Amino acid sequence: MSPALRPVLLIARREFAAKVKGRAFVVGTLVVLLLLGVYAAVVATLASNEDTARVGVAGPATALTDPLLRAAPTEGLTLTVVGAPDPAAGEAAVRAGDLDALITGDPVRPRVYVATEPDGSLERVIVDASAATARDAYLAGRGVDPAALDAVVAEAGPAVVAAEPPDPQAGRRLGLGLAGAFLLFFSIQTYGAMVAQGVVEEKSSRVVEIVLSSVRPWQLLLGKVLGLGAVGLLQLVVLGGAGLAVAAAAGVLASGAGLVSTLVSVLVWYLLGFALYATIFAAAGSLVSRQEDTQSVLSPVTITVLLGFVVGFNLLTSDPRGTGIAVISLLPPFSPLFMPARVALGVVPAGQVVLAFGLTLAFTAATLWLGGRIYANSVLRTGARVGFREALGRARG
Amino acid sequence: MLEIDGISKRFGSTVALDRMTFTVHPGELFGFVGANGAGKTTTMRIALGVLAADAGEVRLDGRPLDAVSRRRIGYMPEERGLYPRMAVGTQLRYLAELRGRSAADARAAADRWTERLGLTERRGDEVQRLSLGNQQRVQLAAALVADPDVLVLDEPFSGLDPVAVDVMSDVLRERRDAGAPVVFSSHQLELVERLCDRVGIVRAGRAVAEGTVDELRAASASELVVVAPAAPTGWADHLSGVTGSRAAEGGIVLTLADTSEATLAGVLDAARRTGPVHEFRRRRPALAEIYRGTVAGRTEPAGHGVAA
Structure with a gap:
């Protein structure tokens, strides 16, 4: 193993263990699973209640x-x-x-x-x-x-030939896409905020100085993002898997070609989206020294994501083939939320997926560079909130 | 050997360090003293790579410090801190592994230091549930657990109870005797005088004096205590080589321009002419006095490199 990567993995392992063993994770996951089960039971009851x-x-x-x-x-x-x-x-x-x-x-x-x-x-x-x-x-x-x-009347009638026959699975695909978008949004918000909290906890408990005397800031940042990203992924897989199982059991979901591509795109976009948002959250968190101040630096980020999510969600439900959702799904900060949904709907040309992927990769790289710099500059500054201009100054060597 | 060579650091318009220079030799306990804001913590942070210097270099055994060689340094920051919700044993193992120890080494070292510092019963407890004194011990264990070749400790004695001060002193001497360069900062000058082989005094971001306590004494003004009960006031004022006098220590303390035989003999002869002489000795100022003289008395950092 590369000597520069061992600390990253150690840090990631610590973050993962600290969260997965924590009560919040276990209880939170169980509660969501329970809600999912109740929802499925309600749906199943309604479906069985035929006319x-x-x-x-x-x-x-x-x-x-x-x-x-x-x-x-x-x-x-x-x-x-x-x-x-x-x-x-x-x-x-x-x-x-x-x-x-x-x-x-x-x-x-x-x-x-x-x-x-x-x-x-x-x-x-x-x-x-x-x-x-x-x-x-x-x-x-x-x-x-x-x-x-x-009998004569029954014989009559046109033969309709559609240029693009409607997908009999369209409703299910939309459901899958929306569920995917929601899970991604939920997971990125939750675990992104956790990254920020972790950064602030290290700052407020001052342990960061000991850690940074052993590892470089980028190693700490990367380890944190990887560790918490893995926790988020685990929860995503547990919840997504349970959701799919419930849907399959209720007969809502027919497994088909669309299912596998949707799952793959949700996972890939989750990884990319998490790297993007977690870095932003970590950089924001590094600007403050106390947990009480965390919310003030996170709200601009969370509100932006929330607004994008609400607008995109409405566009997706009202006009899944429209221009609006196409544009939103191409914009880097929102691609991870909506591209998988459009992939699930089967309405996105391959070129757009590639374009969105490239744009998001570039955007994430820029965020990592900038966020890493802000983080390195701010993470040891205690006391008052670090100004943005100072945070962007010359990074330490 | 740890060499701090001409490091400078500015924070905005504030000059925190101005060509700070000193050397800590192997097997040497080096005391780093100076007023708050003189630059001690900044120097240590730069040595540990936590801050970047604007200029200058920190070398370990002749080579500039990098990320790998910095892991050989055991560090106790002035701002104490550990993961509050992590168990003592797990935390120490983690910190040792971060500094490049194998999992097995880390476990053995964590067990050894918790035992040595009386924390065996506490290994499984979260740090936040420990008393402040025990948290300090864990902090010391955190600095030592990676079996460092060098120790850099920022105010390691602050907040310690007397027993913990003894434990800490023993540990520092032990590391020194094992051949490690050990440097620590402290405001407790009696402790520094008792413990340290050499002392560096900093003022306004510069090392203004460096040497053994005796060397610093020699460099500070020579003083002579003379107790001659029958002597009239001002008897020594105009003696050759005497630059000042004050009443203290049951007699008078004379400040000498030099300590030549002629000067000393002249003063002794003058004293005996006033009557009986009960005491005649060179005065050994405490480190605290040297420190006050060095830090307060000079506008020009003249003591720079006294014995360096």
Whole structure:
């Protein structure tokens, strides 16, 4: 191992161990997992609660049974039709909740008895059924076979040829992209702030002077970013994996080609994005000496990221193929948040991915250089907040 | 051998160090004294590479210090600090490994120093749960745990209880006897005088005196204590070679321009002419007095390089 890298790995190992063994990490991860589980359970319950209805027919309206059963599938309704012995018993069953509706009287103008108001799709089914009955009677009266007419009508219709057929997975892809963007945002904000806190803790406890008498500032900075980045990655993998497992179990997610490329791009962009933001956070943290002051130097960064995230998230949901989100996903500080989402949606040309990647790499390199310089200049300065101009001054050798 | 050679440092418009120069030899305990703000801490920080000098060089065994050779230095910063939420043993091992020790060496050294400093029971405790005195001991262990070839300690005695002062003194002597150059700064001049082989006095960023306490004494004004009970006031005022006198130590203290036989004999003869002479001796000023004389009395750093 290169002698310059051993301290970096030692520092990274310390940061990793200190955080992963800490209560905050374990409890935080468990709480998020629990929330994820609750959410999945709710979704699963809602999905299993299909649209069903049970209606009773009595008297002449019994003739509606077949038209009702034919109309129900077009409304996506699973319908059960039962014959009621007499209207009074049927109405009692409706009041008791055993039936959703009781249909009596003339099949063309039936009387529908419900508890409060009819369910929307059930009402449409009944309207369809009575209309079909009226139509069939009219056609039959004029010597036309309704069944033959239906067969002819069923044959009619255009053949649509789309230049770009819609992706049947579009909804799932969007969900995946949004989840990815959110996880990246969450992870970068959380662990970036942790880097800043770690820097300030070392400054406020003065241990940084001992450490810096053994290693160079860039080694300390790099070790910190690597160590905490690994913690963030671990949490990302745990949460992302759990999320995917839950989604797969709920049948929301079909594994396909889009899934693997999404996962890969989320990981790659996380690494790049974390290096970028963690360096900014570390440089910001090195400007202050006390935990109480940390927030004041971090808020400009966190607010910028938050604003970009909110704007990008809205653009992504409202118009995933629009120019706005394309531009935002190309701007280096926001690329790591939104490029993976666009990759998940499958709406991004390869050229744009390469361009965004190159821009972000260049931006990260510049940030590392500048942030490293600010960090080296400020990390030993205690007391008042270090001015930006001083922080940018000549770095020590 | 640790050589501080002409290092200068400015902070904005403030000159912190102005060609600071001194040398600490192997097997030598070097005391570094001076007022607050004289440049002691800045000098040590530069020696440890924590700050960059504007000019000058720090050499260890003749070679300029770099990142690798700096790891041979055990350092105790003036601003004490350790990771508050890290256990004592883990922390010491970590600091030793950062200075290039193998994991096994680091473990052995951490165990050895915690035992030596009476912290065996505390190895598993977080530093923030320790008493202040024990935290100071951990701090000393942190400076020693990488088995350094050189020790640079900034105010190592401040905040120590008397027992810890003894432990610290023993450890410093032990390292010195093992052949390490040891330099520490302190405001406790009696301690420095008792402990140190050589002393450097700094004022306004410059070393204004450097040498053994005896050498510094020799360089400071020679004084003579004469106790002659029957002598009239002002009896010695006009003697040849006497530049001043004051009443002190039960008689009078004469400041001499030189310590030649002629001057001494002249003073003794004059004293005996006044009556009985109970005491006649060269005065040995304490380091504190030399220090006051050096730091306060001179506008020109004339003592520079007294014995360097």
